[in-house]
Amino acid sequence: MIRVYNTLTRNKEPFETVQPGKVGMYLCGPTVYKPSHIGHMVGPVIFDAVKRYLVYSGYKVTWVVNITDVDDKLINESNARGVQMSQLAAEMTADYMNNIQALGVDTIDHFPRCTATMPEIIEFTKQLIDRGYAYATDGDVYFDVVKSKEYGKLSHRGLEAMQGDGGGMADRKRSSADFALWKSAKPGEPSWDSPWGKGRPGWHIECSAMSRSLLGETFDIHGGGLDLMFPHHENEIAQSECCHGKPMAKYWMHNGLVQASDEVGKVGGRNTHAVEGDLSSQEAGKISKSKGSQAFSDLLKNFSPEAVRFFILSTHYRRPIDYSEDRLKEIETGMETFYRFFKRYERVVGASFYAVAEPKTRKEGDFTPGDDPLLKTVAEQRERFLESMDDDFNTGGGMAVLFDMVRTLNKFVDDEKLEEPARRDAKKLHSLTDGVKTFKEIAATMGLFRKPVEAKSAGDDALVGKLMELLIELRAESRKKKDFATADRIRNGLLEAGVILEDRPGGTDWSVKA
RNA sequence: GGCGCCGUAGCCAAGUGGCUAAGGCAGCGGAUUGCAAAUCCGCCAUCGUCGGUUCAACUCCGACCGGCGCCUCCA
Numbered sequence: 001m002i003r004v005y006n007t008l009t010r011n012k013e014p015f016e017t018v019q020p021g022k023v024g025m026y027l028c029g030p031t032v033y034k035p036s037h038i039g040h041m042v043g044p045v046i047f048d049a050v051k052r053y054l055v056y057s058g059y060k061v062t063w064v065v066n067i068t069d070v071d072d073k074l075i076n077e078s079n080a081r082g083v084q085m086s087q088l089a090a091e092m093t094a095d096y097m098n099n100i101q102a103l104g105v106d107t108i109d110h111f112p113r114c115t116a117t118m119p120e121i122i123e124f125t126k127q128l129i130d131r132g133y134a135y136a137t138d139g140d141v142y143f144d145v146v147k148s149k150e151y152g153k154l155s156h157r158g159l160e161a162m163q164g165d166g167g168g169m170a171d172r173k174r175s176s177a178d179f180a181l182w183k184s185a186k187p188g189e190p191s192w193d194s195p196w197g198k199g200r201p202g203w204h205i206e207c208s209a210m211s212r213s214l215l216g217e218t219f220d221i222h223g224g225g226l227d228l229m230f231p232h233h234e235n236e237i238a239q240s241e242c243c244h245g246k247p248m249a250k251y252w253m254h255n256g257l258v259q260a261s262d263e264v265g266k267v268g269g270r271n272t273h274a275v276e277g278d279l280s281s282q283e284a285g286k287i288s289k290s291k292g293s294q295a296f297s298d299l300l301k302n303f304s305p306e307a308v309r310f311f312i313l314s315t316h317y318r319r320p321i322d323y324s325e326d327r328l329k330e331i332e333t334g335m336e337t338f339y340r341f342f343k344r345y346e347r348v349v350g351a352s353f354y355a356v357a358e359p360k361t362r363k364e365g366d367f368t369p370g371d372d373p374l375l376k377t378v379a380e381q382r383e384r385f386l387e388s389m390d391d392d393f394n395t396g397g398g399m400a401v402l403f404d405m406v407r408t409l410n411k412f413v414d415d416e417k418l419e420e421p422a423r424r425d426a427k428k429l430h431s432l433t434d435g436v437k438t439f440k441e442i443a444a445t446m447g448l449f450r451k452p453v454e455a456k457s458a459g460d461d462a463l464v465g466k467l468m469e470l471l472i473e474l475r476a477e478s479r480k481k482k483d484f485a486t487a488d489r490i491r492n493g494l495l496e497a498g499v500i501l502e503d504r505p506g507g508t509d510w511s512v513k514a
Numbered sequence: 515g516g517c518g519c520c521g522u523a524g525c526c527a528a529g530u531g532g533c534u535a536a537g538g539c540a541g542c543g544g545a546u547u548g549c550a551a552a553u554c555c556g557c558c559a560u561c562g563u564c565g566g567u568u569c570a571a572c573u574c575c576g577a578c579c580g581g582c583g584c585c586u587c588c589a
Binding site: 044116157224225229230259326334408411415484488493501 | 525554583
């Protein structure tokens with residue numbers, strides 16, 4: 001039984017779908033006016049894991065992520081750059097797509113764009129006016145917040161929290177808390193025809209319109225960053241629930257935000273005060289923000305996407321995550337354990353780890369270990385993993401099981417001395433592969449270890465291969481003759497060049513230093 | 515001011531009313547190795563402070579201290 005923390009009730013609730021066996025999931029996507037940073041990647045990675053786990057658990061899941069490609073920020077930025085808004089949006093959308101793809105987020109079913117959803121948005125707005133929840137003034141349309149009885153139920157905030165927009169619109173609105181569904185266009189701004197004249201949608205209405213047209217009036221999971229809870233999600237609820245008279249989403253899931261720790265943030269205790277003493281808290285905030293908003297595509301030049309995914313999933317999704325390069329390096333170090341094991345598996349079994357076919361569903365993965373001690377342990381670990389994931393998608397707890405499981409598998413190879421070809425037999429290799437299947441099964445639910453990571457640098461070059469073969473051969477001869485001075489000279493020399501040699505029963509392996 | 519979150523080993527981080535408080539990084543000791551590397555084994559926390567509830571709390575309640583987020587655009 002899966003349990004989900006619902007922001008609406010502030011409780012973990014049993015997961016029950018609107019329609020049996022089916023899940024509709026909506027995640028608020030980016031406004032594409034600048035390159036995405038790591039913060040934009042958290043939602044996609046987390047909900048990718050959520051979807052994978054739900055599919056694994058037997059649900060048919062439809063996942064929608066919207067792209068906001070018209071908005072004040074886009075207009076400003078495109079003016080500043082002197083390009084068409086649509087061009088800027090197209091470029092930044094491509095950047096976003098590249099980044100999430102690099103992270104292995106490939107389970108999103110629909111990416112509706114705001115500019116391609118105008119008829120639905122206009123229709124939705126019209127309905128709200130017809131049903132008495134919105135009103136038009138001078139080409140603008142506003143949502144009449146006082147008509148929404150439950151306004152504030154998600155964020156637990158009252159109407160007074162909704163400040164006026166201070167942009168001179170106050171006199172057009174009945175109440176300062178009212179928010180725009182449709183904004184009339186100023187000269188030169190991109191605009192669309194509507195019953196209220198030329199204009200563009202307000203920020204919140206697109207999500208209501210898109211989710212309705214792709215997922216229906218009530219769907220299962222609505223996700224987004226914690227920062228969107230108010231006012232964005234509150235307003236979505238007001239729009240959709242007033243319009244339909246029924247719940248918009250059963251479960252509201254909010255992920256914690258990335259916090260970039262830099263010099264200021266990292267220094268503890270008194271030094272923090274000393275450093276911050278010269279800065280207003282606002283300025284300090286800006287510093288940490290500027291580091292965190294480094295373009296994600298640049299970050300990927302230094303770190304593997306899989307490490308970033310691992311990093312994001314290593315803590316519980318509702319918690320804030322501290323991002324730093326040191327942290328990511330630490331994660332990469334830890335992940336070496338897995339990659340080394342994968343190579344080890346290949347050495348021992350003679351087949352690629354990545355070629356092993358894992359069970360795709362929970363049902364398929366259930367097995368009775370019999371009296372095989374290895375598989376008994378693996379089965380227990382799998383159970384522990386599933387318990388963690390069932391409990392509000394606790395990927396952090398699941399990670400621990402991943403590490404435990406490789407250790408179990410490594411120990412088996414050690415104990416059975418499977419590095420020595422003579423000690424291998426079909427039964428043992430079969431057990432090992434069964435263990436690997438289960439490892440892959442649980443890792444796959446988090447989208448991990450699905451395909452080989454590209455080699456850190458050159459190494460598969462034919463010439464390099466030949467040279468290494470020769471050096472290793474020479475060193476082997478020296479070792480045979482107990483000429484360790486020469487052998488060590490070769491190894492140390494290669495180490496300086498960034499090549500690590502590892503001696504094993506079956507021969508010597510080499511790899512490029514990470 | 516309003517709404518909310520957090521405080522677990524040197525660092526990161528799961529989790530639980532009573533059983534050995536996961537895991538990772540770093541460190542230390544050992545097995546293995548010609549020596550290494552890798553791997554394995556072992557060691558390394560009483561859970562911010564104080565008070566309450568309870569047979570029993572790190573886990574529930576309260577106060578306090580400390581850190582943080584949102585309330586304007588933000589994933």
